Amino acid sequence: MSPAPKVNIIIYTLYHHIYTLALSVQEGLKEAGVDAKILQVPETLSDEILTKMHAPAKPDVEIATLDDLVEADGLIFGFGTRFGTMPAQFKAFLDSTGGLWAGGKLAGKFGGLFFSTASQHGGQETTGKCLLLRFLFPLSYLLIPFGMPFLFFPALTTVTYLAHHGIIYVPLGFANPHLFDNSEVVGGSAYGCGTVANGDGSRQVSDKEKEIAVTQGKNFGNVIKTYVAGKDSSA
Numbered sequence: 001m002s003p004a005p006k007v008n009i010i011i012y013t014l015y016h017h018i019y020t021l022a023l024s025v026q027e028g029l030k031e032a033g034v035d036a037k038i039l040q041v042p043e044t045l046s047d048e049i050l051t052k053m054h055a056p057a058k059p060d061v062e063i064a065t066l067d068d069l070v071e072a073d074g075l076i077f078g079f080g081t082r083f084g085t086m087p088a089q090f091k092a093f094l095d096s097t098g099g100l101w102a103g104g105k106l107a108g109k110f111g112g113l114f115f116s117t118a119s120q121h122g123g124q125e126t127t128g129k130c131l132l133l134r135f136l137f138p139l140s141y142l143l144i145p146f147g148m149p150f151l152f153f154p155a156l157t158t159v160t161y162l163a164h165h166g167i168i169y170v171p172l173g174f175a176n177p178h179l180f181d182n183s184e185v186v187g188g189s190a191y192g193c194g195t196v197a198n199g200d201g202s203r204q205v206s207d208k209e210k211e212i213a214v215t216q217g218k219n220f221g222n223v224i225k226t227y228v229a230g231k232d233s234s235a
């Protein structure tokens with residue numbers, strides 16, 4: 001019997017919202033019968049800055065290496081938004097993949113994304129809108145602690161990385177009914193599950209957001225299983 005397909009969930013998390021979501025994504029992948037591991041990219045901020053940002057200790061998961069990208073059948077990336085795009089820590093990790101790109105090492109793998117943002121502002125998934133707002137209100141980020149609605153999904157700026165590597169992006173779609181729920185704040189979108197952390201990080205991942213994350217893991221796992229089974233039968 002072939003070994004179970006392998007998915008690596010690679011995250012950057014500062015205040016653990018993304019780690020919490022990653023655990024639910026992992027749960028869904030395991031339900032689908034897929035071997036799923038959580039890894040984190042290296043931190044690039046100094047301890048001094050992290051202390052000033054009141055960052056707790058990192059979750060107890062291994063640091064991701066380039067081998068962790070190559071060995072997996074599927075890759076799911078999770079991170080909080082930074083000024084409407086991915087954090088520099090994650091970009092630094094991806095920017096170290098030039099050699100893999102040149103060798104086509106990640107081409108044909110499947111990729112998924114999930115996110116965390118400070119607050120809710122539906123329909124702001126595109127970078128274009130984000131850049132326009134930042135152009136109009138250059139100091140708008142400073143208003144986050146005072147509750148200014150501010151939600152920019154970095155999905156579309158991340159998809160370019162997947163496209164350049166030839167990684168097949170698997171969106172979540174509206175696969176979980178909670179994505180239609182307007183009765184309370186529910187993070188996530190067609191691009192991937194998500195949470196809304198508040199500007200000060202005080203809001204925790206809700207049960208509905210966790211359920212959406214499990215759905216994403218399960219659906220992604222089923223895609224990978226179908227693909228790996230097809231590859232094995234045609235080998």
Ligand SMILES: Cc1cc2nc3c(=O)[nH]c(=O)nc-3n(C[C@H](O)[C@H](O)[C@H](O)COP(=O)(O)O)c2cc1C
Nearest residue numbers: 014015016017018080081082083084116117118150
């Ligand atoms: C430097 C910086 C920039 C941020 N930019 C944004 C932003 O553009 N939009 C937004 O909604 N949240 C923004 N946030 C809030 C983070 O996305 C939020 O802290 C993160 O999603 C929490 O996830 P974590 O607990 O896994 O670190 C920013 C936070 C920091 C520290």
